[in-house]
Amino acid sequence: MTDSRKLAIKNLKGSDEEMxxxxxxxxxxxxxxFKYFLENEKLENQNILLKSLQERYKTYRxxxxxNAKFAIKNDxxxxxxxxxxxxxxCIDIETASVCDLACPHCxxxxxxxxxxxxxxxxxxxxxxxxxxxxxxxxKFNWRGEPxxxxxxxxxIDYAKKKGVLETIINTNATKLNLDMAKKIIxxxxxxxxxxxxxxxxKSYEKMRPGRFKKNNFNEIYENILNFHKLKIKLKSAFPRTxxxxxxxxxxxxxQDEYFSLFKDIVDDVSVKQYxxxxxxxxxxxxEYLRSACSNEITxxxxxxxxxxKIDANAEIMKDSDGNLFxxxxxxxxxxxxxxxxxxxxxxxxxxxxxxxxxxPVGYVDKLAIETGEKEYNKIKKKADEKAKGFDLMNxxxxxxxxxxxxxxxxxxxxxxxxxxxxxxxxxxxNLLEDVPICKGCPFKETYDWQKIN
Numbered sequence: 425m426t427d428s429r430k431l432a433i434k435n436l437k438g439s440d441e442e443m444x445x446x447x448x449x450x451x452x453x454x455x456x457x458f459k460y461f462l463e464n465e466k467l468e469n470q471n472i473l474l475k476s477l478q479e480r481y482k483t484y485r486x487x488x489x490x491n492a493k494f495a496i497k498n499d500x501x502x503x504x505x506x507x508x509x510x511x512x513x514c515i516d517i518e519t520a521s522v523c524d525l526a527c528p529h530c531x532x533x534x535x536x537x538x539x540x541x542x543x544x545x546x547x548x549x550x551x552x553x554x555x556x557x558x559x560x561x562x563k564f565n566w567r568g569e570p571x572x573x574x575x576x577x578x579x580i581d582y583a584k585k586k587g588v589l590e591t592i593i594n595t596n597a598t599k600l601n602l603d604m605a606k607k608i609i610x611x612x613x614x615x616x617x618x619x620x621x622x623x624x625x626k627s628y629e630k631m632r633p634g635r636f637k638k639n640n641f642n643e644i645y646e647n648i649l650n651f652h653k654l655k656i657k658l659k660s661a662f663p664r665t666x667x668x669x670x671x672x673x674x675x676x677x678x679q680d681e682y683f684s685l686f687k688d689i690v691d692d693v694s695v696k697q698y699x700x701x702x703x704x705x706x707x708x709x710x711e712y713l714r715s716a717c718s719n720e721i722t723x724x725x726x727x728x729x730x731x732x733k734i735d736a737n738a739e740i741m742k743d744s745d746g747n748l749f750x751x752x753x754x755x756x757x758x759x760x761x762x763x764x765x766x767x768x769x770x771x772x773x774x775x776x777x778x779x780x781x782x783x784p785v786g787y788v789d790k791l792a793i794e795t796g797e798k799e800y801n802k803i804k805k806k807a808d809e810k811a812k813g814f815d816l817m818n819x820x821x822x823x824x825x826x827x828x829x830x831x832x833x834x835x836x837x838x839x840x841x842x843x844x845x846x847x848x849x850x851x852x853x854n855l856l857e858d859v860p861i862c863k864g865c866p867f868k869e870t871y872d873w874q875k876i877n
Contacts, residue, residue, distance in 0.1 A: 440692060444664070445485050447691065448590070448614070449478050451661040456584040456612025481589050484560040487513055492758035501849045506840045514561040515554045515835065516765035516776065517547055519576055520568035525596055526635045526816040527621070529670060531779040536807070536819045537567050538799035542768040544575040546789055548582055550766055553788070553835040555586040563592040566765055566776060571599035577607035584612040594619055596632065598639065600647040605654050608663070618648060618667040623678030623685060630674060635813040645685070652689040666692040739864075739871055751871040756851040757862065758869070760844055764835070769795050772838050774847060775867075780822025783861035785847075786838035793830045797821070825860035 452458055458477055462470060491510055494500070500508045522539035523532060531537075547564075554562065562583050564570050570593045573579075580591050592615040600608075608616070622628030625641035632639050648667070655661075667690045669675055669682050679695055686693050739751040759775035766772050770789025773781045780800070787793050800821050807819040828843050838844065847859055856862040856870065 492761035514763040518566040577611040580611035613663040616663040623681030665690040749873040785843040
């Protein structure tokens with residue numbers, strides 16, 4: 425097994441978290457939040473501040489998995505959740521819902537997503553509100569390409585001024601020219617994750633086609649390479665860079681090439697499965713089931729033999745090696761206990777799988793109330809007309825399952841509000857199927873998987 429393949433497996437097993445934490449602790453003295461604290465507080469003992477921020481970061485990463493378990497174990501719902509002072513660990517701010525690519529595996533191809541950018545003023549407003557809750561982390565994208573928002577560097581810098589420890593973006597790097605690269609480094613961004621699918625020009629351009637113009641493998645690779653060179657030139661540790669590839673039939677065989685391309689120019693190289701979950705056990709071919717369950721299936725039997733033991737509607741998952749897993753049931757989700765997402769216009773959702781913000785839990789700006797589904801209808805019309813940039817999309821309008829009271833509230837009011845507490849109540853009682861947006865969720869961690877073999 426090659427070294428790069430070993431690294432791929434290592435990353436797939438989750439060691440990325442350990443590397444991420446140790447790297448941040450090591451480089452905390454270069455973190456722009458630390459620099460702003462020094463500048464504003466004029467502290468004599470820098471080591472005390474440094475250790476304080478390091479401890480705060482370690483606590484935040486530990487809480488990422490711990491908050492939900494603690495709340496569920498102690499039945500902290502409703503007023504008890506409010507009184508426990510559990511705060512969001514991350515706020516995702518959709519600085520841009522527009523994207524210049526039309527990736528076939530992206531939700532944008534299926535659910536209408538307005539081509540908009542968030543105003544700097546709204547972003548600052550959200551950051552101000554989140555900082556009152558001492559939110560340690562902010563991610564500045566969701567459904568779109570964040571570098572399409574010209575105010576993004578200012579927004580990141582503002583978050584660092586407000587004490588946010590870790591700022592994150594996911595980017596396709598199409599707009600990462602040298603000018604933008606300098607602005608991103610100077611902004612104090614902590615973690616930049618590249619989405620780059622393919623170890624060859626052919627597979628990459630198939631997986632990452634442009635919406636408005638042809639996307640070019642060589643150009644994007646040069647952007648990533650030049651960013652690395654610029655970091656060295658400026659002697660900047662930040663942002664930490666990670667690149668990830670979605671595994672498909674086209675890209676699976678290119679993992680070694682992929683690691684060779686990027687191992688020396690980013691901090692972390694990772695691959696992940698395209699489909700975390702999908703389908704029912706009844707959808708699986710009899711031939712495959714016979715192969716997967718050969719030790720259980722007797723001559724003359726069929727897949728009904730398996731479905732007698734496993735509900736025919738049970739969710740299934742395949743890993744990258746082709747192993748089949750079937751769900752024995754649902755597990756409480758961590759998302760309602762640790763994060764919220766805010767769309768470009770101020771609609772608040774509780775998790776990133778609520779792609780169309782179909783289950784909003786509140787509004788932080790009147791624009792989200794005023795625009796509503798008007799923008800979705802506009803984008804669907806363009807797709808139906810095969811307008812340039814929309815001709816590759818087969819879109820549907822999202823169905824809104826939940827409509828909170830149409831009034832503007834703060835991040836804090838929404839976090840402790842009735843709509844999201846309703847979700848937490850259902851999760852604490854393991855009644856996920858009672859929440860429309862949670863029913864059939866693709867997040868694999870919300871299922872109790874059993875391997876079939």
